[in-house]
Amino acid sequence: MTEIIETENLRKTETVDYWINELLFDKLSIKEYVKSLINPFNVVAGIIVLTGLYFIFLRFTEGLSAVTDSSNLQPWGLFLGVGLFSGVPFSASGFVMGTAVYIFGLKKYKPVVTNAILLGFLGYLFAVIFLMIDLGRPWRIYYPMFLSFGPASVMFLVAWHVALYLSVQAMEFSTSAFEWLGLKPLRKMVIGMTLGLTVAGIMLSTLHQSALGAMFLLAPGKVHPLWWSSYMPWLFLVSSLAAGLVYVILVSKLTQLFMKNRADSNYLSSLDEITLGIGKACSLILFTYVGLRLTSITYENAWGYLNTPYGHWFLIEFIMFAVAPILLFYGVQIKSVGTVQFGALLAMIAILFNRLNTTYITFNWQIPHRELFYWKEVIVVIAVLTIEILVYRWIVNRMPVLRQHPDFIGDEH
16 A cells, blocks of 8 residues: 555656646756756846836836826827737738638648747737736726627727637647647547637638728728728738738748757748748738729829828838739749748838838827827837747747647648
8 A cells, every 4th residue: 555655646746747847847957947048038038028017017006108108199009009900910820821721721831830820829819918008907808898889889899809719719729738738638629620710710810800990990080091091991901811921931930040949840841832832822912902002092082192291101111012022922933932031021011010000100190299109118019029929939949839749740630
Protein backbone atom coordinates (compact mmCIF):
# COMPACT_ATOMS: atom_id res chain seq x y z
CA MET A 1 0.00 0.00 0.00
CA THR A 2 2.85 2.36 0.86
CA GLU A 3 4.46 1.71 -2.53
CA ILE A 4 1.18 2.47 -4.33
CA ILE A 5 0.80 5.79 -2.47
CA GLU A 6 4.40 6.75 -3.27
CA THR A 7 3.86 5.86 -6.95
CA GLU A 8 0.71 8.01 -7.09
CA ASN A 9 2.51 10.92 -5.42
CA LEU A 10 5.37 10.55 -7.91
CA ARG A 11 2.91 10.67 -10.82
CA LYS A 12 1.32 13.82 -9.40
CA THR A 13 4.74 15.40 -9.01
CA GLU A 14 5.69 14.43 -12.56
CA THR A 15 2.41 15.87 -13.85
CA VAL A 16 2.97 19.17 -12.06
CA ASP A 17 6.58 19.31 -13.28
CA TYR A 18 5.39 18.56 -16.80
CA TRP A 19 2.82 21.34 -16.75
CA ILE A 20 5.25 23.86 -15.31
CA ASN A 21 8.48 23.01 -17.14
CA GLU A 22 7.36 21.39 -20.38
CA LEU A 23 4.30 23.50 -21.16
CA LEU A 24 4.52 26.87 -19.42
CA PHE A 25 8.26 27.41 -19.28
CA ASP A 26 9.29 25.85 -22.58
CA LYS A 27 11.13 22.83 -21.10
CA LEU A 28 13.18 25.01 -18.75
CA SER A 29 13.29 25.29 -15.00
CA ILE A 30 11.75 28.44 -13.55
CA LYS A 31 15.21 29.86 -12.84
CA GLU A 32 16.43 29.11 -16.38
CA TYR A 33 13.25 30.53 -17.87
CA VAL A 34 13.51 33.81 -15.96
CA LYS A 35 17.16 34.09 -17.00
CA SER A 36 16.24 33.51 -20.66
CA LEU A 37 13.84 36.46 -20.51
CA ILE A 38 16.65 38.95 -19.89
CA ASN A 39 17.55 40.18 -23.36
CA PRO A 40 17.43 43.60 -25.10
CA PHE A 41 14.07 42.98 -26.78
CA ASN A 42 12.31 41.94 -23.59
CA VAL A 43 13.87 44.77 -21.58
CA VAL A 44 12.66 47.40 -24.05
CA ALA A 45 9.26 45.70 -24.35
CA GLY A 46 8.98 45.56 -20.56
CA ILE A 47 9.67 49.30 -20.20
CA ILE A 48 7.06 50.10 -22.86
CA VAL A 49 4.45 47.82 -21.29
CA LEU A 50 4.99 49.11 -17.74
CA THR A 51 4.77 52.72 -18.91
CA GLY A 52 1.61 51.96 -20.84
CA LEU A 53 0.03 50.13 -17.91
CA TYR A 54 0.69 53.16 -15.71
CA PHE A 55 -1.19 55.43 -18.15
CA ILE A 56 -4.00 52.86 -18.45
CA PHE A 57 -4.24 52.95 -14.65
CA LEU A 58 -4.54 56.76 -14.84
CA ARG A 59 -7.26 56.43 -17.47
CA PHE A 60 -9.40 54.26 -15.15
CA THR A 61 -8.72 56.26 -11.99
CA GLU A 62 -8.75 59.84 -13.32
CA GLY A 63 -10.84 59.54 -16.48
CA LEU A 64 -10.25 59.51 -20.22
CA SER A 65 -9.03 63.12 -20.20
CA ALA A 66 -5.93 62.03 -18.25
CA VAL A 67 -4.49 60.27 -21.31
CA THR A 68 -6.32 61.70 -24.36
CA ASP A 69 -7.56 64.95 -25.85
CA SER A 70 -10.95 63.43 -26.63
CA SER A 71 -14.02 65.61 -26.27
CA ASN A 72 -17.64 65.77 -27.41
CA LEU A 73 -16.45 67.36 -30.67
CA GLN A 74 -13.58 64.89 -31.08
CA PRO A 75 -14.96 61.69 -29.57
CA TRP A 76 -12.79 59.04 -31.22
CA GLY A 77 -9.06 58.90 -30.69
CA LEU A 78 -6.26 56.44 -31.34
CA PHE A 79 -7.72 53.77 -29.05
CA LEU A 80 -10.54 53.20 -31.53
CA GLY A 81 -8.79 54.49 -34.66
CA VAL A 82 -5.91 52.03 -34.26
CA GLY A 83 -7.21 49.33 -31.94
CA LEU A 84 -10.70 48.82 -33.35
CA PHE A 85 -11.14 50.32 -36.81
CA SER A 86 -7.61 49.42 -37.97
CA GLY A 87 -7.16 46.23 -35.96
CA VAL A 88 -10.39 44.54 -37.02
CA PRO A 89 -9.79 44.61 -40.82
CA PHE A 90 -6.34 43.04 -40.44
CA SER A 91 -7.91 40.42 -38.19
CA ALA A 92 -9.88 39.22 -41.22
CA SER A 93 -6.83 37.02 -41.87
CA GLY A 94 -8.51 34.16 -40.03
CA PHE A 95 -11.77 34.10 -41.92
CA VAL A 96 -10.15 34.74 -45.33
CA MET A 97 -7.59 31.95 -45.04
CA GLY A 98 -10.06 29.63 -43.29
CA THR A 99 -12.47 30.11 -46.19
CA ALA A 100 -9.74 29.42 -48.74
CA VAL A 101 -8.65 26.16 -47.05
CA TYR A 102 -11.81 24.70 -45.53
CA ILE A 103 -14.50 25.94 -47.95
CA PHE A 104 -12.70 26.17 -51.31
CA GLY A 105 -10.29 23.32 -50.56
CA LEU A 106 -7.11 25.25 -51.40
CA LYS A 107 -4.87 22.91 -49.41
CA LYS A 108 -1.62 24.55 -50.48
CA TYR A 109 -2.43 27.38 -48.05
CA LYS A 110 -2.89 24.99 -45.10
CA PRO A 111 0.61 25.63 -43.64
CA VAL A 112 -0.38 29.25 -42.82
CA VAL A 113 -4.04 28.79 -41.88
CA THR A 114 -3.40 28.16 -38.15
CA ASN A 115 -1.19 31.23 -37.96
CA ALA A 116 -3.84 33.28 -39.79
CA ILE A 117 -6.53 32.14 -37.35
CA LEU A 118 -4.29 32.99 -34.37
CA LEU A 119 -3.62 36.45 -35.81
CA GLY A 120 -7.34 36.98 -36.31
CA PHE A 121 -8.19 35.81 -32.80
CA LEU A 122 -5.59 38.06 -31.16
CA GLY A 123 -6.61 40.97 -33.37
CA TYR A 124 -10.23 40.76 -32.24
CA LEU A 125 -9.28 40.13 -28.62
CA PHE A 126 -7.09 43.21 -28.46
CA ALA A 127 -9.65 45.26 -30.39
CA VAL A 128 -12.04 44.53 -27.50
CA ILE A 129 -9.29 45.50 -25.02
CA PHE A 130 -8.78 48.82 -26.84
CA LEU A 131 -12.54 49.35 -26.80
CA MET A 132 -12.67 48.74 -23.06
CA ILE A 133 -9.83 51.20 -22.46
CA ASP A 134 -11.69 53.82 -24.48
CA LEU A 135 -15.16 53.22 -23.04
CA GLY A 136 -14.23 52.32 -19.48
CA ARG A 137 -16.50 50.29 -17.19
CA PRO A 138 -15.53 46.89 -18.65
CA TRP A 139 -18.03 45.18 -16.34
CA ARG A 140 -20.76 46.69 -18.52
CA ILE A 141 -19.46 45.21 -21.77
CA TYR A 142 -22.74 43.37 -22.31
CA TYR A 143 -24.84 46.57 -22.35
CA PRO A 144 -24.70 47.22 -26.13
CA MET A 145 -26.00 43.71 -26.78
CA PHE A 146 -28.67 43.40 -24.13
CA LEU A 147 -29.71 46.76 -22.67
CA SER A 148 -28.71 49.94 -24.48
CA PHE A 149 -29.55 49.23 -28.09
CA GLY A 150 -32.00 47.26 -30.17
CA PRO A 151 -31.70 45.04 -33.26
CA ALA A 152 -32.10 48.08 -35.52
CA SER A 153 -28.90 49.63 -34.12
CA VAL A 154 -25.61 49.30 -35.97
CA MET A 155 -23.81 49.18 -32.60
CA PHE A 156 -26.02 46.26 -31.59
CA LEU A 157 -24.91 44.40 -34.73
CA VAL A 158 -21.22 45.24 -34.31
CA ALA A 159 -21.19 44.25 -30.63
CA TRP A 160 -22.85 40.89 -31.24
CA HIS A 161 -20.83 40.10 -34.36
CA VAL A 162 -17.48 40.88 -32.73
CA ALA A 163 -18.35 38.89 -29.59
CA LEU A 164 -19.59 35.87 -31.54
CA TYR A 165 -16.76 35.93 -34.05
CA LEU A 166 -14.16 36.20 -31.28
CA SER A 167 -15.72 33.07 -29.77
CA VAL A 168 -15.68 31.29 -33.14
CA GLN A 169 -12.01 32.08 -33.70
CA ALA A 170 -11.14 30.93 -30.18
CA MET A 171 -12.76 27.58 -30.96
CA GLU A 172 -11.04 27.35 -34.35
CA PHE A 173 -7.63 27.93 -32.78
CA SER A 174 -8.36 25.63 -29.84
CA THR A 175 -7.25 22.61 -31.90
CA SER A 176 -3.64 23.81 -31.58
CA ALA A 177 -4.09 24.44 -27.86
CA PHE A 178 -5.56 20.95 -27.37
CA GLU A 179 -2.65 19.41 -29.29
CA TRP A 180 -0.25 21.28 -27.01
CA LEU A 181 -2.10 20.09 -23.91
CA GLY A 182 -2.48 16.54 -25.22
CA LEU A 183 -6.30 16.67 -25.05
CA LYS A 184 -7.04 14.46 -28.06
CA PRO A 185 -10.80 13.92 -27.47
CA LEU A 186 -11.46 17.69 -27.32
CA ARG A 187 -9.29 18.27 -30.39
CA LYS A 188 -11.24 15.61 -32.31
CA MET A 189 -14.55 17.19 -31.28
CA VAL A 190 -13.53 20.68 -32.47
CA ILE A 191 -12.14 19.30 -35.76
CA GLY A 192 -15.57 17.79 -36.39
CA MET A 193 -17.00 21.30 -36.09
CA THR A 194 -14.46 22.92 -38.45
CA LEU A 195 -16.77 23.36 -41.43
CA GLY A 196 -19.59 24.80 -39.30
CA LEU A 197 -17.22 27.16 -37.50
CA THR A 198 -15.79 28.36 -40.83
CA VAL A 199 -19.24 29.05 -42.27
CA ALA A 200 -20.22 30.90 -39.08
CA GLY A 201 -17.00 32.89 -39.30
CA ILE A 202 -17.73 33.91 -42.89
CA MET A 203 -21.22 35.15 -42.03
CA LEU A 204 -20.20 37.00 -38.88
CA SER A 205 -17.05 38.57 -40.29
CA THR A 206 -18.61 39.83 -43.52
CA LEU A 207 -21.53 41.31 -41.58
CA HIS A 208 -19.55 43.20 -39.00
CA GLN A 209 -16.77 44.35 -41.35
CA SER A 210 -19.42 46.07 -43.44
CA ALA A 211 -21.29 47.19 -40.31
CA LEU A 212 -18.22 49.15 -39.18
CA GLY A 213 -18.51 51.13 -42.41
CA ALA A 214 -22.29 51.40 -42.03
CA MET A 215 -21.77 53.25 -38.73
CA PHE A 216 -20.46 56.24 -40.68
CA LEU A 217 -23.57 56.42 -42.84
CA LEU A 218 -25.13 58.05 -39.78
CA ALA A 219 -22.63 60.94 -39.92
CA PRO A 220 -22.51 62.32 -43.50
CA GLY A 221 -21.67 65.82 -42.31
CA LYS A 222 -18.88 64.79 -39.96
CA VAL A 223 -16.56 62.66 -42.11
CA HIS A 224 -14.87 64.58 -44.95
CA PRO A 225 -16.71 64.09 -48.29
CA LEU A 226 -13.65 62.45 -49.88
CA TRP A 227 -13.90 59.66 -47.28
CA TRP A 228 -17.63 59.57 -46.56
CA SER A 229 -19.76 57.67 -49.06
CA SER A 230 -22.93 55.64 -49.23
CA TYR A 231 -20.59 52.90 -50.48
CA MET A 232 -18.80 52.74 -47.11
CA PRO A 233 -20.12 49.31 -46.03
CA TRP A 234 -18.77 47.83 -49.27
CA LEU A 235 -15.51 49.76 -49.08
CA PHE A 236 -14.89 48.57 -45.50
CA LEU A 237 -15.68 44.97 -46.42
CA VAL A 238 -13.50 44.83 -49.54
CA SER A 239 -10.57 46.59 -47.86
CA SER A 240 -10.80 44.14 -44.94
CA LEU A 241 -10.39 41.20 -47.33
CA ALA A 242 -7.20 42.77 -48.67
CA ALA A 243 -6.06 43.68 -45.14
CA GLY A 244 -6.34 40.09 -43.93
CA LEU A 245 -4.30 38.82 -46.87
CA VAL A 246 -1.48 41.36 -46.65
CA TYR A 247 -1.30 40.73 -42.90
CA VAL A 248 -0.67 37.03 -43.53
CA ILE A 249 2.03 37.86 -46.11
CA LEU A 250 3.92 40.24 -43.83
CA VAL A 251 3.64 38.24 -40.60
CA SER A 252 4.71 35.09 -42.47
CA LYS A 253 7.84 36.94 -43.57
CA LEU A 254 8.53 38.07 -40.01
CA THR A 255 8.14 34.54 -38.66
CA GLN A 256 10.53 33.35 -41.34
CA LEU A 257 13.10 35.87 -40.12
CA PHE A 258 12.64 35.82 -36.34
CA MET A 259 10.86 32.56 -35.42
CA LYS A 260 12.47 30.16 -37.84
CA ASN A 261 13.35 27.77 -35.03
CA ARG A 262 9.65 27.37 -34.20
CA ALA A 263 8.62 26.45 -37.76
CA ASP A 264 8.91 23.12 -39.54
CA SER A 265 10.34 22.53 -43.01
CA ASN A 266 6.87 22.24 -44.56
CA TYR A 267 5.94 25.74 -43.39
CA LEU A 268 9.23 27.36 -44.41
CA SER A 269 9.50 25.66 -47.81
CA SER A 270 5.94 26.56 -48.81
CA LEU A 271 6.01 30.27 -47.87
CA ASP A 272 7.26 31.56 -51.24
CA GLU A 273 4.55 29.79 -53.22
CA ILE A 274 1.90 30.78 -50.68
CA THR A 275 3.04 34.42 -50.76
CA LEU A 276 2.73 34.53 -54.56
CA GLY A 277 -0.73 32.96 -54.43
CA ILE A 278 -2.00 35.33 -51.76
CA GLY A 279 -0.41 38.27 -53.58
CA LYS A 280 -2.35 37.46 -56.73
CA ALA A 281 -5.67 37.28 -54.88
CA CYS A 282 -4.88 40.46 -52.96
CA SER A 283 -4.05 42.38 -56.14
CA LEU A 284 -7.45 41.54 -57.63
CA ILE A 285 -9.23 42.60 -54.43
CA LEU A 286 -7.34 45.91 -54.30
CA PHE A 287 -8.08 46.62 -57.97
CA THR A 288 -11.76 46.11 -57.09
CA TYR A 289 -11.40 48.45 -54.13
CA VAL A 290 -9.80 51.19 -56.24
CA GLY A 291 -12.64 50.92 -58.75
CA LEU A 292 -15.24 51.14 -55.98
CA ARG A 293 -13.48 54.12 -54.45
CA LEU A 294 -13.47 56.04 -57.73
CA THR A 295 -17.11 55.15 -58.30
CA SER A 296 -18.09 56.29 -54.81
CA ILE A 297 -16.36 59.67 -55.16
CA THR A 298 -18.03 60.20 -58.53
CA TYR A 299 -21.42 59.20 -57.13
CA GLU A 300 -21.06 61.60 -54.18
CA ASN A 301 -19.71 64.34 -56.52
CA ALA A 302 -16.73 64.96 -54.22
CA TRP A 303 -14.05 65.63 -56.86
CA GLY A 304 -14.15 69.37 -56.15
CA TYR A 305 -12.46 68.79 -52.79
CA LEU A 306 -9.24 67.50 -54.37
CA ASN A 307 -7.66 70.96 -54.64
CA THR A 308 -7.68 71.47 -50.87
CA PRO A 309 -5.28 70.39 -48.08
CA TYR A 310 -7.54 67.44 -47.29
CA GLY A 311 -7.66 66.67 -51.00
CA HIS A 312 -3.87 66.52 -51.18
CA TRP A 313 -3.86 64.22 -48.14
CA PHE A 314 -6.43 62.04 -49.89
CA LEU A 315 -4.23 61.78 -52.97
CA ILE A 316 -1.36 60.37 -50.88
CA GLU A 317 -3.64 57.63 -49.59
CA PHE A 318 -5.20 56.93 -53.00
CA ILE A 319 -1.85 56.72 -54.80
CA MET A 320 -0.73 54.05 -52.34
CA PHE A 321 -3.95 52.15 -52.97
CA ALA A 322 -3.41 52.44 -56.73
CA VAL A 323 0.27 51.42 -56.70
CA ALA A 324 -0.02 48.51 -54.24
CA PRO A 325 -2.06 46.15 -56.48
CA ILE A 326 0.18 46.95 -59.44
CA LEU A 327 3.24 45.94 -57.40
CA LEU A 328 1.50 42.82 -56.14
CA PHE A 329 0.38 41.76 -59.62
CA TYR A 330 3.77 42.54 -61.16
CA GLY A 331 5.55 40.62 -58.41
CA VAL A 332 3.37 37.59 -59.06
CA GLN A 333 4.01 37.76 -62.81
CA ILE A 334 7.80 37.83 -62.42
CA LYS A 335 7.63 35.46 -59.41
CA SER A 336 9.40 37.95 -57.15
CA VAL A 337 8.44 37.23 -53.56
CA GLY A 338 10.22 40.39 -52.37
CA THR A 339 8.16 42.58 -54.72
CA VAL A 340 4.94 40.98 -53.48
CA GLN A 341 5.97 41.55 -49.87
CA PHE A 342 6.78 45.20 -50.58
CA GLY A 343 3.41 45.61 -52.30
CA ALA A 344 1.75 44.04 -49.24
CA LEU A 345 3.55 46.50 -46.95
CA LEU A 346 2.39 49.43 -49.10
CA ALA A 347 -1.17 48.08 -49.05
CA MET A 348 -1.04 47.75 -45.24
CA ILE A 349 0.07 51.37 -44.88
CA ALA A 350 -2.67 52.50 -47.29
CA ILE A 351 -5.36 50.64 -45.34
CA LEU A 352 -4.08 52.07 -42.04
CA PHE A 353 -4.16 55.54 -43.61
CA ASN A 354 -7.71 55.02 -44.78
CA ARG A 355 -9.06 53.83 -41.45
CA LEU A 356 -7.29 56.55 -39.47
CA ASN A 357 -8.38 59.20 -41.95
CA THR A 358 -11.99 58.04 -41.82
CA THR A 359 -12.34 57.57 -38.08
CA TYR A 360 -9.89 60.06 -36.66
CA ILE A 361 -8.11 62.60 -38.84
CA THR A 362 -11.04 63.76 -41.02
CA PHE A 363 -13.81 63.09 -38.50
CA ASN A 364 -15.43 66.43 -37.62
CA TRP A 365 -13.07 67.98 -40.17
CA GLN A 366 -14.75 71.40 -40.04
CA ILE A 367 -13.72 72.06 -36.43
CA PRO A 368 -11.29 75.04 -36.56
CA HIS A 369 -8.87 73.74 -33.93
CA ARG A 370 -8.07 70.07 -33.41
CA GLU A 371 -5.55 68.21 -31.26
CA LEU A 372 -4.19 64.97 -32.70
CA PHE A 373 -1.92 62.25 -31.31
CA TYR A 374 -1.69 63.19 -27.63
CA TRP A 375 1.60 61.60 -26.49
CA LYS A 376 0.16 59.63 -23.59
CA GLU A 377 -2.41 58.09 -25.91
CA VAL A 378 0.35 57.09 -28.33
CA ILE A 379 2.27 55.36 -25.53
CA VAL A 380 -0.82 53.40 -24.44
CA VAL A 381 -1.44 52.24 -28.02
CA ILE A 382 2.19 51.16 -28.46
CA ALA A 383 2.10 49.37 -25.10
CA VAL A 384 -1.05 47.39 -25.89
CA LEU A 385 0.31 46.44 -29.34
CA THR A 386 3.55 45.35 -27.64
CA ILE A 387 1.56 43.12 -25.29
CA GLU A 388 -0.19 41.61 -28.32
CA ILE A 389 3.19 40.84 -29.92
CA LEU A 390 4.45 39.27 -26.68
CA VAL A 391 1.34 37.11 -26.35
CA TYR A 392 1.66 36.03 -29.99
CA ARG A 393 5.32 35.11 -29.47
CA TRP A 394 4.52 33.19 -26.27
CA ILE A 395 1.86 31.13 -28.04
CA VAL A 396 3.95 30.41 -31.14
CA ASN A 397 6.94 29.39 -29.00
CA ARG A 398 4.83 26.67 -27.35
CA MET A 399 1.91 25.61 -29.50
CA PRO A 400 1.95 24.02 -32.97
CA VAL A 401 1.22 27.15 -35.01
CA LEU A 402 4.07 27.25 -37.52
CA ARG A 403 4.67 23.52 -37.28
CA GLN A 404 2.76 20.28 -36.95
CA HIS A 405 2.64 18.57 -33.59
CA PRO A 406 4.68 15.33 -33.83
CA ASP A 407 1.71 13.31 -32.54
CA PHE A 408 -0.56 14.60 -35.33
CA ILE A 409 1.67 14.67 -38.42
CA GLY A 410 -0.33 13.66 -41.46
CA ASP A 411 -3.64 14.09 -39.63
CA GLU A 412 -5.75 15.99 -42.16
CA HIS A 413 -8.50 18.27 -40.93
